Amino acid sequence: MKLLKAVHHIAIICSDYDKSKHFYTDILGFEIEREVYRSERDSYKLDLSLNGQYIIELFSFPSPPKRPSRPESTGLRHIAFQVDDIEPAIAQLRKKGIVTEAVRVDEFTGKKFTFFADPDDLPIELYEI
Known part of the structure; x- marks a missing residue:
């Protein structure tokens, strides 16, 4: 039995929630599955799908650190x-x-x-x- 079946989602932390929400929905065409504001974290979580498949979790957090470099930093x-x-x-x-x-x-x-x-x-x- 294989351990993994498929990619479930990609999580992205944005610095400007409204701007990123507009980009992923209005420009790229993702559909909003669920939008939640978590007051204890002062954070939004937006679940986005493409062609009916859940793909992206878009998060906002207060003052997230910047990405170190583009595109060859460690990580994604x-x-x-x-x-x-x-x-x-x-x-x-x-x-x-x-x-x-x-x-x-x-x-x-x-x-x-x-x-x-x-x-x-x-x-x-x-x-x-």
């Missing part, structure tokens, strides 16, 4: 989302004011990919399937 390097066709996905992001890096090609798979950043400069990759 980036999150990646698959798209069918990268060019229309990039065009859609640009219409919403999101700047992406130049499209690159994966040297092992031959697939196209690009990066952009969330409001806290967390690197996000789009990877063409």
Whole structure:
């Protein structure tokens, strides 16, 4: 029996809850599953899904530390989302004011990919399937 079955979720701590909530819902299109304010922690927890699959927990905490460097700091390097066709996905992001890096090609798979950043400069990759 395998120990692990799938990725359950990705947890992200943001510095500006309203800005990050807007980014992940209105720009990237995640759906809100649940939003909770935890007064004892002065923290919001926002559960987000994509195509009916729970994927991201977005947290706010008072004065979280900054990310040490981008993107090669220890820990999570980036999150990646698959798209069918990268060019229309990039065009859609640009219409919403999101700047992406130049499209690159994966040297092992031959697939196209690009990066952009969330409001806290967390690197996000789009990877063409």
